[in-house]
Amino acid sequence: MIETKKSSIESPPERTVLVGISMGKEGQNKVTEYLDELEFLVETAGGIVETRFIQNLDFPNPKTYVGSGKLEEIAQYVKAAEIDMVVFDDELSASQIRNLEKVIEVKVLDRTNLILDIFARRARTAHAKVQVELAQYQYLLPRLTGMWTHLERQRGGIGLRGPGETEIETDRRIIRDKIALLKKKLEHIDKQKATQRKNRGQMIRVALVGYTNVGKSTIMNLLAKSDIFAENKLFATLDTTVRKVVIDNLPFLLSDTVGFIRKLPHGLVESFKSTLDEVRESDFLIHVVDISHPEFEDQIRTVNHTLTEIDAGDKPVIMVFNKIDAYRWVEKEEDDLTPSTVENISLYELKNTWMANENQPCIFISAKTKSNFNEFKSLLYEKIKKVHAIRYPYNNFLY
Ligand SMILES: Nc1nc2c(ncn2[C@@H]2O[C@H](COP(=O)(O)OP(=O)(O)OP(=O)(O)O)[C@@H](O)[C@H]2O)c(=O)[nH]1
Ligand SMILES: [Mg+2]
Numbered sequence: 176m177i178e179t180k181k182s183s184i185e186s187p188p189e190r191t192v193l194v195g196i197s198m199g200k201e202g203q204n205k206v207t208e209y210l211d212e213l214e215f216l217v218e219t220a221g222g223i224v225e226t227r228f229i230q231n232l233d234f235p236n237p238k239t240y241v242g243s244g245k246l247e248e249i250a251q252y253v254k255a256a257e258i259d260m261v262v263f264d265d266e267l268s269a270s271q272i273r274n275l276e277k278v279i280e281v282k283v284l285d286r287t288n289l290i291l292d293i294f295a296r297r298a299r300t301a302h303a304k305v306q307v308e309l310a311q312y313q314y315l316l317p318r319l320t321g322m323w324t325h326l327e328r329q330r331g332g333i334g335l336r337g338p339g340e341t342e343i344e345t346d347r348r349i350i351r352d353k354i355a356l357l358k359k360k361l362e363h364i365d366k367q368k369a370t371q372r373k374n375r376g377q378m379i380r381v382a383l384v385g386y387t388n389v390g391k392s393t394i395m396n397l398l399a400k401s402d403i404f405a406e407n408k409l410f411a412t413l414d415t416t417v418r419k420v421v422i423d424n425l426p427f428l429l430s431d432t433v434g435f436i437r438k439l440p441h442g443l444v445e446s447f448k449s450t451l452d453e454v455r456e457s458d459f460l461i462h463v464v465d466i467s468h469p470e471f472e473d474q475i476r477t478v479n480h481t482l483t484e485i486d487a488g489d490k491p492v493i494m495v496f497n498k499i500d501a502y503r504w505v506e507k508e509e510d511d512l513t514p515s516t517v518e519n520i521s522l523y524e525l526k527n528t529w530m531a532n533e534n535q536p537c538i539f540i541s542a543k544t545k546s547n548f549n550e551f552k553s554l555l556y557e558k559i560k561k562v563h564a565i566r567y568p569y570n571n572f573l574y
Contacts, residue, residue, distance in 0.1 A: 188223040189333055192253060194241060195264040196232045203229075206264075208470050212437065213264050213286065219409045220293050220333045225256055239274050240267060250278050260284055260333065266438070269318040284334045287314060287440040293410055294443065295338045300414045302364050304338035306450065309357040310442040311343055312350050319347055361446070372456065378419075379427040379562050381555075382454045384482065385463035386474040387411075387434030390497040393542040394463060395431040398422075398552075410434060415453045422556045425563060430457065435481045437473070444484055451485045458562050459491040461555075466525070466539065467501035493558060494529065494537035495551065500544045 193213050197206040206229055214224045230245045239246050240263055253261060260282040267275070267285040275283045291311050298304045337343035344350055383391040392405035392412050399418035405411055410433065417430045430453045454460065462478060464471050482488045502522050522539070529537045538554050540547040 186332075188221055189259040190257065191217050191222040191224050192249065192256075192258050192261045193217070193224055193227040193264070194229075194249065194261060195227070196230050196235055196241065198231075198233060202231065208473075209264055209437070213262060213289075215409055216286070216289050216293065217262060217333075220289055220296070222260070222262075222333055225258060226252065228252075235265060238271065239278075240265070240271055246275070246278050250280070253279055253281055262286070262289055266440070272318060282332070282334060286438055287442075288334050290410075290436065290440055291443065292333050292336055295336050295343075297410050298338040298414075302368070302450065303414050305357055305360050305364065306446040307338050307443075308343070309354065309361060310440065310446045311337065312354050312357070313442045313446075314440065315343070315345070316347070316350055316354070319345065319350075368452070372452065375428065377566060379559055379566065380430070380453075380457040381427055381459060381461060381559070382430045382432060382457040383461050383463060384432060384454055384478060385434060386465065386468075386478055387436050389434065389463045389465035389468075389474075390542045391434065391463050392431050394461075394495070394497065395429060397542055397545070397548065398555075399429055409436070415450050417453065422552055422559070425556060425559050427559050430454075435478050437477050439477075439481060444481065448485060451487070454482070454490075455485060455487045457490065459493065459558060460487070461495055462492050463495045463497050465498050466496040466522075467498040467503065491558075492535060493554065494535055496525075496529070496537065496539045497542055499539050499546060500541040 193210050195206045195210045195213070197203050210227050210229070214227075217224055228241070228245060228249050230241045232242070236242055241249070249261065252258070258281060261275070261279055262284045263275075264286055266287045267283070272283050272285075291307065291314055294303075294307045295311060298307045335342050335345070344353060383395055385391050387409045388407065388411070390405075395416070395418065396405065399420050412431055412433055415430050415432045417428055420427055420429045432451065432454055433447060460482075462475075464475055468474065479488065482490070499522060504521055526539055536554060536558070538547065538551050540551050542548070
C-alpha cells in the first residue's frame with residue numbers, strides 16, 4: 176500500500192475551546208444546548224473540548240463576535256492550556272476570523288467549517304465527495320485572506336481536511352479552477368442519477384427524514400432488513416440509500432438520507448440538493464424525531480425549515496417519535512407553582528397532544544426495543560395502501 180500523509184485519526188485529539196453568546200431571556204438555556212451540540216460536533220470531528228466561554232450579548236460583535244474583554248480572557252486561556260483551536264457557534268465573516276486570530280493566535284473555526292469538515296470525512300461515494308468538496312471551497316474562497324491557514328503551527332487538521340483525508344487546497348487561483356471543475360462533475364453525476372430514478376418507474380417512494388442522530392438508519396435497517404451504518408455520532412449517513420421494502424404484500428422504495436442540523440450551512444444544502452432529490456420526489460415522508468432529546472421540538476422546527484428550503488415542505492408526513500425507551504421526565508410536586516417545562520411532561524401527555532392533530536398521523540416507538548414497531552408498520556401499510564389505490568386503481572387484488 177502506498178504510504179500517504181498520516182491521517183488525523185492517528186494524531187492526538189485537538190484540544191478545543193467553545194465560544195457562544197447568550198441572547199435574550201431564554202439565552203442561557205439555549206446557549207447551553209447549542210454548545211452541547213457543538214461539543215458533540217467537535218467530538219465527531221475528532222477533537223476534545225477543554226472548556227467553554229459564554230458571553231451575554233444582545234447581538235454578536237461585528238468585529239470580533241465577543242467583546243474585547245472576553246476575547247482577551249479566551250486568548251489567555253488558550254495560551255495557558257495549550258489549546259489547538261477555538262470554535263465559535265455561529266458562522267463568522269472573513270474579517271471576524273482575521274481579527275479573532277490576531278488575538279487568539281491559534282486556529283479559529285466556526286460551526287459551518289466544523290460541519291463541512293465532518294461531512295468531508297464522512298463522504299464515501301464520488302457523488303458525496305464532489306458535493307462536499309464544492310461546498311468546502313465555496314465556504315473557503317471569501318475567507319482565505321483571514322484564515323489561520325498561514326499559521327505555521329496550525330497547518331491542517333480539523334477544518335482543512337478534504338474528502339479522502341487529504342488536505343484541501345488554500346491557493347485562491349487553484350480553488351477557483353477547482354470550483355468550476357467540481358460544478359461540471361456534479362452536473363454530470365446529477366444527470367446519471369436522474370436517469371437512474373426515472374428507471375425506477377412508478378414504484379411508491381418513501382423517504383426517512385429528520386435531525387441527525389435520531390435513529391433514521393436504525394429504522395431503515397429494521398424495515399429493510401439491511402445493514403446500514405448507524406452509530407451514536409452526528410452525520411453517520413451522508414449518501415442516500417434506497418431499499419425495496421415489502422410490508423405484507425405491498426412493495427415500496429424506502430430511502431435513508433443525510434440528517435439535518437441547526438444552521439446547516441447553506442452551501443451544503445445547495446450542493447446536497449441533488450442527494451435530496453430522493454426526498455423531494457417521494458410520495459410521502461417519515462419524519463423521525465428523537466423524543467428523548469431535550470430540544471426535540473426545536474429539532475422538528477429545524478427539519479421542517481430545511482424541508483421547505485429544499486422544496487419538500489408540502490409533502491405528506493408521518494411523524495415517528497423514536498427512542499421512547501430513553502424518554503425521561505420529572506413529575507412536578509403538587510405545591511410547585513412554576514410553569515411546566517418540557518421536563519415536566521409525561522410521555523402520555525405528549526402523545527395526547529401530538530395525536531390530537533388529525534392532519535398529521537404520528538406514532539411513538541423505540542427502534543431499539545422494537546416497542547410499538549408493529550403498529551408503526553401497520554400505519555405505514557395503511558398509508559402506502561392509500562397511495563397505491565390512487566396510483567393503480569385497477570390493481571386492488573393486493574389487499
Ligand atoms: N435509546 C435508543 N437509542 C436509539 C434508538 N434508535 C436508534 N438509537 C441510537 O441512536 C443512535 C443514532 O442512530 P442512527 O440510526 O445512526 O441515527 P440517524 O438518524 O441515521 O443518524 P445520522 O445518519 O447521523 O443522521 C445510534 O447509537 C442508535 O443505536 C431507540 O429507539 N432508542
Ligand atoms: Mg443515518
